[in-house]
Amino acid sequence: DFVPLDDISVWTPTAGASEKTLYPRNEKLDQKISLYSGDITKLEIDAIVNAANKSLLGGGGVDGAIHRAAGPMLKKECASLRGCDTGEAKISCGYGLPAKYVIHTVGPIAQGGVGEEEKEALRSCYKNSLRAATTNSARSVAFPCISTGIYGYPPEQAVHEALATVREYLDEHHNKLDRVIFCVFLPMDKELYMKTLPLYFPAA
Ligand code: AR6
Numbered sequence: 001d002f003v004p005l006d007d008i009s010v011w012t013p014t015a016g017a018s019e020k021t022l023y024p025r026n027e028k029l030d031q032k033i034s035l036y037s038g039d040i041t042k043l044e045i046d047a048i049v050n051a052a053n054k055s056l057l058g059g060g061g062v063d064g065a066i067h068r069a070a071g072p073m074l075k076k077e078c079a080s081l082r083g084c085d086t087g088e089a090k091i092s093c094g095y096g097l098p099a100k101y102v103i104h105t106v107g108p109i110a111q112g113g114v115g116e117e118e119k120e121a122l123r124s125c126y127k128n129s130l131r132a133a134t135t136n137s138a139r140s141v142a143f144p145c146i147s148t149g150i151y152g153y154p155p156e157q158a159v160h161e162a163l164a165t166v167r168e169y170l171d172e173h174h175n176k177l178d179r180v181i182f183c184v185f186l187p188m189d190k191e192l193y194m195k196t197l198p199l200y201f202p203a204a
Pocket residue numbers: 038039040041051052053058059060061062063064065107144145146147148149150151152153183184185186189
């Protein structure tokens with residue numbers, strides 16, 4: 001029941017779908033974005049991103065799902081990585097997963113509210129994960145909605161940091177990546193991304 005890249009449809013903006021786009025169209029990015037709704041552990045792509053914690057030894061949420069699907073060898077390699085700071089990213093093999101690599105990043109914990117520090121940390125998660133992907137020649141990478149589960153970052157704010165950071169990275173490095181997949185798990189997040197994607201990846 002793995003999902004190969006070819007089965008993940010490319011997100012295409014509808015012309016005139018949005019009045020206030022935040023970035024101009026970059027036609028080089030037209031075939032590079034996907035919005036996928038479902039379990040990230042099923043994706044048969046180069047790299048999936050894990051919303052981990054500083055220990056990198058596993059936990060709940062998407063982290064737990066990834067470790068369960070990858071098997072015990074993942075935890076073994078993660079132990080050798082000796083943790084990860086907030087906003088940083090470390091790469092491992094995918095083991096039992098259909099993805100070749102797992103990029104572990106640690107999102108900010110949003111307690112009560114989101115300040116400039118949390119915002120910058122979340123942006124760093126996306127940027128450093130993309131860097132880890134391209135450094136390792138991974139050309140397809142999927143992101144979960146980092147920090148918006150157990151870590152409590154408001155999804156309607158997080159989506160802007162996610163999309164802006166990916167947009168800016170792709171503007172600069174479009175030749176290094178074939179596809180960036182936003183993997184949403186909750187119906188609410190799917191709606192949020194459908195509504196927000198045209199602001200960052202407009203048709204015109
Ligand atoms: N595939 C894709 N997305 C998923 C999946 C899945 N299988 N399962 C959950 N999500 P969370 P965080 C979504 O809590 O907020 C862990 O204990 C979920 O609906 O996994 O960054 C770590 O060890 C949400 O939209 O990550 C840390 O301690 C998104 O993934 C802490 O949780 C992120 O939710 C990290 O918290």
